[in-house]
Amino acid sequence: MQLEVDIASKAYTNAAGERHEVLAGFEFALGEGEVGVFVGPSGCGKSTMLRIVAGLDHDYQGRILQPPGAKIGMVFQEPRLLPWRSVEQNVRLAAPQADDARLSALFAALGLDAHRSHFPGELSLGLARRVALARAFAVEPDFLILDEPLASLDDALAARLRDQIAMLVDSRSVTTLLVTHNVDDAVRLGDRLFFLSSRPARVIATEAIHTPRMARGEAEIKRIKAELAPLKLANL
Amino acid sequence: MLRLLSFVAFLATWWGAALLAGGQKLPPPPVVLAAIVAEAGSGALFFNLGVTLARVALAFALAMTLGAALGYLMGRVRLANRFGDPWLILLLHLPALVVIVLAYIWAGLTEVAAIAAIAINKLPTAVVTLREGTRTLDVALDEMAAVFAIPRWKAFRHVILPQLAPYLAAAARSGLSLVWKIVLVAELLGRPNGVGFEIGIAFQLFDIPLLLAYSLTFAAVVLVIETALVQPIEARLSRWRPRAA
Numbered sequence: 001m002q003l004e005v006d007i008a009s010k011a012y013t014n015a016a017g018e019r020h021e022v023l024a025g026f027e028f029a030l031g032e033g034e035v036g037v038f039v040g041p042s043g044c045g046k047s048t049m050l051r052i053v054a055g056l057d058h059d060y061q062g063r064i065l066q067p068p069g070a071k072i073g074m075v076f077q078e079p080r081l082l083p084w085r086s087v088e089q090n091v092r093l094a095a096p097q098a099d100d101a102r103l104s105a106l107f108a109a110l111g112l113d114a115h116r117s118h119f120p121g122e123l124s125l126g127l128a129r130r131v132a133l134a135r136a137f138a139v140e141p142d143f144l145i146l147d148e149p150l151a152s153l154d155d156a157l158a159a160r161l162r163d164q165i166a167m168l169v170d171s172r173s174v175t176t177l178l179v180t181h182n183v184d185d186a187v188r189l190g191d192r193l194f195f196l197s198s199r200p201a202r203v204i205a206t207e208a209i210h211t212p213r214m215a216r217g218e219a220e221i222k223r224i225k226a227e228l229a230p231l232k233l234a235n236l
Numbered sequence: 237m238l239r240l241l242s243f244v245a246f247l248a249t250w251w252g253a254a255l256l257a258g259g260q261k262l263p264p265p266p267v268v269l270a271a272i273v274a275e276a277g278s279g280a281l282f283f284n285l286g287v288t289l290a291r292v293a294l295a296f297a298l299a300m301t302l303g304a305a306l307g308y309l310m311g312r313v314r315l316a317n318r319f320g321d322p323w324l325i326l327l328l329h330l331p332a333l334v335v336i337v338l339a340y341i342w343a344g345l346t347e348v349a350a351i352a353a354i355a356i357n358k359l360p361t362a363v364v365t366l367r368e369g370t371r372t373l374d375v376a377l378d379e380m381a382a383v384f385a386i387p388r389w390k391a392f393r394h395v396i397l398p399q400l401a402p403y404l405a406a407a408a409r410s411g412l413s414l415v416w417k418i419v420l421v422a423e424l425l426g427r428p429n430g431v432g433f434e435i436g437i438a439f440q441l442f443d444i445p446l447l448l449a450y451s452l453t454f455a456a457v458v459l460v461i462e463t464a465l466v467q468p469i470e471a472r473l474s475r476w477r478p479r480a481a
Contacts, residue, residue, distance in 0.1 A: 082377065085394060094386060
C-alpha cells in the first residue's frame with residue numbers, strides 16, 4: 001500500500017507554556033512494499049513522526065494519505081507487551097485471526113518456540129523485542145512501523161534480529177517504516193533512506209537503494225555507505 | 237504450624253486473663269464454648285450468622301460494583317472527577333452512625349435501609365481506590381491497543397482490568413473489613429436478627445458468654461472467608477508477577 005506523508009508542523013507545549021516545534025515540513029512518500037528507513041539524530045522527532053503515521057497523535061498540521069482501513073503492525077521502542085499475558089496470548093490478542101500454522105511458523109522464524117507460554121517478565125529485552133516483532137507480523141499488516149527495533153541490543157543479537165526483520169519483510173511485501181540512528185542498519189534494511197535534520201525535523205536527503213536486500217553483499221554495503229559519507233552522517 | 241501456635245497462644249492469653257479478671261468479666265474458653273454449643277443447638281447461631289452474611293454479601297457487592305464503576309469514571313474523565321470529588325469527600329468523612337441513623341429514619345427500619353446504609357459507608361473508599369488505580373493506567377499499553385485496533389471490550393478485559401486488579405483487590409480487602417464492622421452496628425440499631433442484634437441483646441442482659449460466643453464465631457467466619465476466598469483470588473491474580481524473594 002502506498003503512503004504519502006506531509007506534516008507541515010507538529011509542536012508541543014511544555015509545562016512552562018513554551019511551544020517547541022518538533023516537525024516542520026516533514027514530507028516523504030513510500031511505494032507499495034517499500035522499506036523506508038529514517039536516519040536522524042537522537043531526539044529529532046522520529047518517534048513523534050511514527051506516532052502521527054500510526055494514528056496515535058492527531059494534533060498536527062498537515063495530511064497523511066493512506067488507503068482507508070489500512071492495518072498497522074507496530075513495534076514500539078519498548079516492547080509494550082502485557083506482562084500478565086503469556087507470549088502467545090500477547091500475540092493472539094493483537095492478531096485474533098492468525099491461524100495456528102502461521103503463528104507456529106512465525107514463532108519458529110523468530111526463535112520463540114520455547115517461550116510461547118512464558119510471561120514477558122521472564123524474557124530478556126532481546127526476546128521481548130522479538131515477541132513484539134512477532135505480534136506486529138502476526139496481524140499481517142498493510143503498514144509495518146518499527147521504532148528503533150535494534151536499539152540497546154548487543155551487536156551479534158542486533159545483527160540476527162536485523163536479518164530476521166529483513167527475512168520477514170521480504171516474505172510478504174509490506175510497506176515498512178523503520179527508524180534508526182545506525183547507518184549500517186539503514187543500508188542493510190532499506191529500499192529508500194531518508195536522512196533527517198535535527199529539531200524541528202524534516203527530510204534533508206533521500207537515497208534509493210535498488211539492489212534487493214538479500215543480494216547486498218558486504219562490498220555493496222560498503223560502497224553505498226561510502227556514497228552516503230558526504231552527507232556527514234557521522235554527525236547523526 | 238505457626239498459625240496453630242499463634243492460635244494456642246491466643247487461647248492461653250485469654251484463659252490467663254480470665255483467671256486474673258475473674259469469670260464474671262471475662263469468662264474462660266470452656267464457658268464461651270458452652271454458650272456457642274447451646275446457640276448452635278437451637279439453630280439461632282446459624283440463622284443469625286447466615287442473615288448477617290447475606291447482608292454483608294449484598295452490601296459488599298453493591299458497593300464494589302458501583303464504587304468500581306464510579307472510580308473508573310472519575311479516574312478517566314476529568315469533568316466527572318471535578319463534579320464528583322466534593323461528594324466523595326463528604327461521603328468519606330460522614331460518620332457511619334449518621335448514615336445508618338438517617339437511612340433508618342428516611343427508609344424505615346427495613347432491610348433495604350440497612351443494606352443501603354452499609355453500602356454507602358463502603359462506597360467512597362472503593363471509589364477512591366479505583367480512581368487512583370485508573371490514574372496509574374499505562375498510556376503506553378493503551379496506545380498499543382489502539383495501534384493494533386483491539387476492540388474496546390477486549391482491551392478493557394485484557395489491558396485495563398489486569399492493571400486494576402491490585403486496586404480492586406485492595407478495595408475489596410479494606411471494604412470487606414469495613415463492612416464486617418458496620419454491618420453489626422446497622423443490625424444493632426434497626427434489625428430484629430443477625431449477629432449485631434444478638435450482641436445488642438447480650439449487652440443489655442450483660443450476658444458476656446453469649447456476647448463472646450457471637451463475636452468469636454463471627455470473627456472465625458471472617459477469618460475463614462479471608463483465607464479460603466480472598467487470599468487465593470489475590471494469589472491467582474498476581475501469578476504473572478515475579479516472586480518476591
